Amino acid sequence: MGDYKINIVNLNVTNNYVELTAELEGDKELYYPRISACFYGENDNRILPMDLKSCNKNKAIAIGIFDTPFLFYNNRKSQNVRVNFLFSDGNGESIIVKPEKELIIPIKKKNILSHFFSSSKRERSKMIVTALMSAMFLPYRKMKVQPNKVTFLSNRSDRLTGNIKSVFFEMTKLNNVDITVLCKKGGLKANLPNLFKFFKLYATSSVVFVDDYYHFLSYLKKKDDVKLIQLWHACGAFKTFGFSRLGRDSYLRQSSPNHRQYDYVIVSSNEVIPYYAEGFGVSMDKVIALGSPRCDVLEDENYKKRFKKRFYKENPEFKGKKILLFAPTFRGGGMGNCFYPIEKFEVDKIFDKISDDWVIAVKMHPYLSERPTCSAKYKDRLIDLTSKYDVNDLLFVSDLLITDYSSVIFEASIVNVPMLFFAFDLNEYSRDRDFYCNFASFVPGKIVLNTDEMTDSINNEDYNQELVKPFRQRYFGDKTGEATKNVVEFTKELLDNNV
Numbered sequence: 001m002g003d004y005k006i007n008i009v010n011l012n013v014t015n016n017y018v019e020l021t022a023e024l025e026g027d028k029e030l031y032y033p034r035i036s037a038c039f040y041g042e043n044d045n046r047i048l049p050m051d052l053k054s055c056n057k058n059k060a061i062a063i064g065i066f067d068t069p070f071l072f073y074n075n076r077k078s079q080n081v082r083v084n085f086l087f088s089d090g091n092g093e094s095i096i097v098k099p100e101k102e103l104i105i106p107i108k109k110k111n112i113l114s115h116f117f118s119s120s121k122r123e124r125s126k127m128i129v130t131a132l133m134s135a136m137f138l139p140y141r142k143m144k145v146q147p148n149k150v151t152f153l154s155n156r157s158d159r160l161t162g163n164i165k166s167v168f169f170e171m172t173k174l175n176n177v178d179i180t181v182l183c184k185k186g187g188l189k190a191n192l193p194n195l196f197k198f199f200k201l202y203a204t205s206s207v208v209f210v211d212d213y214y215h216f217l218s219y220l221k222k223k224d225d226v227k228l229i230q231l232w233h234a235c236g237a238f239k240t241f242g243f244s245r246l247g248r249d250s251y252l253r254q255s256s257p258n259h260r261q262y263d264y265v266i267v268s269s270n271e272v273i274p275y276y277a278e279g280f281g282v283s284m285d286k287v288i289a290l291g292s293p294r295c296d297v298l299e300d301e302n303y304k305k306r307f308k309k310r311f312y313k314e315n316p317e318f319k320g321k322k323i324l325l326f327a328p329t330f331r332g333g334g335m336g337n338c339f340y341p342i343e344k345f346e347v348d349k350i351f352d353k354i355s356d357d358w359v360i361a362v363k364m365h366p367y368l369s370e371r372p373t374c375s376a377k378y379k380d381r382l383i384d385l386t387s388k389y390d391v392n393d394l395l396f397v398s399d400l401l402i403t404d405y406s407s408v409i410f411e412a413s414i415v416n417v418p419m420l421f422f423a424f425d426l427n428e429y430s431r432d433r434d435f436y437c438n439f440a441s442f443v444p445g446k447i448v449l450n451t452d453e454m455t456d457s458i459n460n461e462d463y464n465q466e467l468v469k470p471f472r473q474r475y476f477g478d479k480t481g482e483a484t485k486n487v488v489e490f491t492k493e494l495l496d497n498n499v
Helices: 112-118 121-141 162-171 188-204 215-219 270-280 293-299 301-314 347-353 376-381 391-397 408-415 426-432 451-460 465-476 483-498
Strands: 004-013 017-026 034-040 045-049 051-056 059-067 079-088 095-097 103-107 146-154 178-183 205-210 227-230 264-267 287-289 322-326 331-334 337-339 358-362 382-384 400-403 419-422 446-448
Touching (some): 004 103, 017 079, 121 215, 146 162, 146 188, 162 178, 162 293, 162 483, 188 205, 188 215, 227 483, 264 270, 293 408, 301 391, 322 391, 358 376, 376 382, 391 408, 400 408, 419 451
Parallel strands (some): 264 287, 322 400, 358 382
Antiparallel strands (some): 034 045, 079 103
16 A cells, blocks of 8 residues: 555543644655554554545645543453554555554543433433333343354344344254244334343344344443354445444444444454444454355355246246346435435436436335335336335346445455446535545546436446456355355354354
8 A cells, every 4th residue: 555654633532532633754755644542451442533624745644532431342440542643545455554653542440420421411321211121131141151052133124134034044054052043123112121121131042133223222221142243234345434433423432332242243244344343343353355145145146046937937027137226225314304306307208318228126224114106108117116125136137236335345246246336426426425435536437417417328238347357256256155154154153162
């Protein structure tokens, strides 16, 4: 990446906060600099983002204000903490840069009472609920952990999907493992009827898997002999999430307990380890690159043949057609608070300009209710498959993927599907959501900003497809096809250690 150095321009330390201004200087021009502070304590480390204030050729200045007593989840004492910096310049690579002079800052132990009264009304409400739930959980804390018990928790759906589904089915092949599944789509209120069942499972399972933010976890302190593993539902990382969005999402503070109890986070490659560590507020050694289990099936030729046979049997009108898979992500906050500007995807105009052998299959994000429509003239060439097939399976029959900022691009790279990125709102999305890298140089395909550019690219087969294979190698390496086995072997080791 080049040679870089960090100088501390300003440092202001108080009992509860550190205000830090750092200047990074490189041996070449900076294009998309991103700087985070890396704090190293006695038994933990944490990465927190800094705000980029200026960038001039080969120099960048970033500022961070950090709530030091809450840097680490289990901080119970005052200690001195070493600070380095994580730097990336938009190409997906990250390096640790040490300051010219070693930086050590003192941090105080947590003062829970002071923190309570200085928090917002929303945060105080959560602390009160946490105290109540912790009291309710006390009888369950006394239950013994069963050394062969594994639990799968999900609130993304009423059934297991994606990574957690792949691992579950492989785990069922093991002997002498007691497996329980608890799935209920929705947030805290929707899952309340399962609260006491959750208490028992969380208190007695040796290993617990989740695949998203599971609300109950942030209200309870985990037992030390229960291992909590995050099998995040998406591949890779290029949109910022979690603690990487400090200062952008007003509801999230550095001291939040969300995500921070994970013992392990499973990711697709070493490339994304720093981003998941920062986003989840966990130390980098807890993030392990074992691959993405949901992607293993993409390497299974027999499965591919079976799905294609089933698909064309159920959709005979698609035989002999070229399938354009439209699979965008949402804008807005998330479940129950998001949208897609569906008028931007002009189905009639697209069909007017491309050849008659194209059909459009729609796979909207599960959070979205909007659906593309068209005139009666083209109704036989547009089909909504949002609720019918897994998006990974649809890649087997797709001749072109049109998406925007969806992580489906990682799976598509394994199947080597050509991609167009319909990023009509790139500037606004980048400002509001932000990326870990420079979107334009990151994506494995051509960016189009309007319908005319999209149809011109389709007609000329201009997809920049030569970018797909290097992208796949970078973000999966040799881990495709083996991820599920890797996770199960890792889990077996944890279970054996608990016997």
